Amino acid sequence: MSHTRDEETAQDEPAPSRSGSPVGNPPGWAWWVIGIVIPVLGIAATVWTTSAKTPRTTPPDTSTVGRDSNQAPPASSSPPGAVPAVFLGVWEGSIGDDVGEHHRRITIRQGKVGDEMVTTRTTSTATGSTIQCRGTGTLVAADSDTIELDTTVTESIPSGRCNSVGEQTLTLLDENRVRYRTGVATGILTRQR
Numbered sequence: 001m002s003h004t005r006d007e008e009t010a011q012d013e014p015a016p017s018r019s020g021s022p023v024g025n026p027p028g029w030a031w032w033v034i035g036i037v038i039p040v041l042g043i044a045a046t047v048w049t050t051s052a053k054t055p056r057t058t059p060p061d062t063s064t065v066g067r068d069s070n071q072a073p074p075a076s077s078s079p080p081g082a083v084p085a086v087f088l089g090v091w092e093g094s095i096g097d098d099v100g101e102h103h104r105r106i107t108i109r110q111g112k113v114g115d116e117m118v119t120t121r122t123t124s125t126a127t128g129s130t131i132q133c134r135g136t137g138t139l140v141a142a143d144s145d146t147i148e149l150d151t152t153v154t155e156s157i158p159s160g161r162c163n164s165v166g167e168q169t170l171t172l173l174d175e176n177r178v179r180y181r182t183g184v185a186t187g188i189l190t191r192q193r
Contacts (some may be wrong), residue, residue: 081110082142083117086175095180095187100126104180104189106137106170108147113139120151122162133162145172 092105102124111117118137123130137151147170156162168182176191 082112082139083108083110083147084142084144086172087147087170087178090192091170091178091189092192093180093187093189095185097185100124102126102185104187106189111139113141115139118149118151131161132157135164140167146170
């Protein structure tokens with residue numbers, strides 16, 4: 001079988017690829033691109049995979065540390081209720097009215113308007129005999145330096161000798177003294193505890 005020169009030449013040349021470009025070694029710039037692009041793609045894939053696995057965190061909310069999550073934050077230094085903290089405790093002193101001098105002791109607990117939060121004890125010798133009166137009281141009103149109470153006698157020794165004082169006002173003079181006032185009596189009470 002004889003071959004023409006064109007056929008021999010065609011056998012020596014590389015066969016074209018399906019895309020129509022000759023198959024052979026890629027040029028030098030292609031190796032440079034491959035050497036840069038592949039490592040960059042590897043780094044990007046690593047960063048993306050790591051960030052997808054790491055949980056996103058936000059700074060902790062420290063405003064509720066030490067508190068029940070359902071509890072509202074405190075509005076002031078006073079315990080919950082209407083009575084300013086400075087009034088809480090035991091107060092004693094001498095009060096005077098048109099009968100004479102009496103020793104008054106008032107214990108104030110925290111509460112809201114209408115709550116029973118006061119106990120009272122009054123000792124009097126103004127009539128020549130000792131009379132002891134015990135009672136309880138409710139909060140009528142309160143602000144930063146005044147509270148109003150309404151008290152009722154619960155025990156009289158001897159029986160029937162005590163009358164309910166009714167409404168009375170305590171006005172703060174300083175952290176250890178209050179002015180006590182009713183419609184007929186007045187005096188200074190001093191903090192005991």
